[in-house]
Amino acid sequence: xxxxxxxxxxLPFLSRDSDRASPPEEFLASxxxxxxxxxxxxxxxxxxDAPVELEPGPPxxxxxxxxxxxxxxxxxxxxxxxxxxxPAEHIRTDEAGSDDTDQTGLTDTAREAFGEESPLSGxxxxxxxxxxxxxxxxxxxxxxxxxxxxxxLKLQLLARKRLFNRDDGERAxxxxxxxxxxxxxxxxxxx
Numbered sequence: 145x146x147x148x149x150x151x152x153x154x155l156p157f158l159s160r161d162s163d164r165a166s167p168p169e170e171f172l173a174s175x176x177x178x179x180x181x182x183x184x185x186x187x188x189x190x191x192x193d194a195p196v197e198l199e200p201g202p203p204x205x206x207x208x209x210x211x212x213x214x215x216x217x218x219x220x221x222x223x224x225x226x227x228x229x230x231p232a233e234h235i236r237t238d239e240a241g242s243d244d245t246d247q248t249g250l251t252d253t254a255r256e257a258f259g260e261e262s263p264l265s266g267x268x269x270x271x272x273x274x275x276x277x278x279x280x281x282x283x284x285x286x287x288x289x290x291x292x293x294x295x296x297l298k299l300q301l302l303a304r305k306r307l308f309n310r311d312d313g314e315r316a317x318x319x320x321x322x323x324x325x326x327x328x329x330x331x332x333x334x335x
Contacts, residue, residue, distance in 0.1 A: 146179075147287045147288060152287045152291055158298050160275045160302075162302055165303075186201060190208060191300070192304060204281055205293060208281065211277050214245045215274070217235050217236060221235075226258070249273070278298055
């Protein structure tokens with residue numbers, strides 16, 4: 145396995161509260177200069193928006209994809225229970241029929257996220273669980289491609305987190321509410 149001492153040592157430390165992390169694309173541009181083509185492809189294959197079907201790749205990417213699928217399936221189950229619906233048609237499984245929800249803590253995480261008072265708070269619960277899982281995946285990987293895969297996934301999580309802005313969300317909510325109320329009052333006036 146290749147070791148990337150210089151590249152890993154040059155990377156800034158990331159925490160879930162990092163506000164100034166580089167965009168994931170900048171990391172990929174830098175990584176391309178240092179990685180073998182095979183390892184670069186492995187890093188690029190790591191996406192936080194894991195596909196419905198697991199794609200072949202390095203074991204660390206497969207572990208991430210299974211975690212993400214399991215978490216999303218638990219969210220489906222919690223949503224369905226709240227709506228009194230059958231979750232079966234929305235559950236994603238692998239060829240063997242596993243929905244990957246047997247991983248420790250996924251059920252509690254999904255319930256905690258749904259128990260939050262706002263979607264933003266629920267999203268924060270999910271982001272924290274994802275970050276903790278990635279931190280566990282890093283253990284024992286100091287300068288190898290797996291470390292870089294996890295770093296890239298963490299950059300993607302931070303980029304996603306930056307998309308959530310409370311003020312923008314409140315403005316969008318107010319605009320949607322105003323539209324609904326205007327439509328309602330117009331319909332009432334038409335009667």
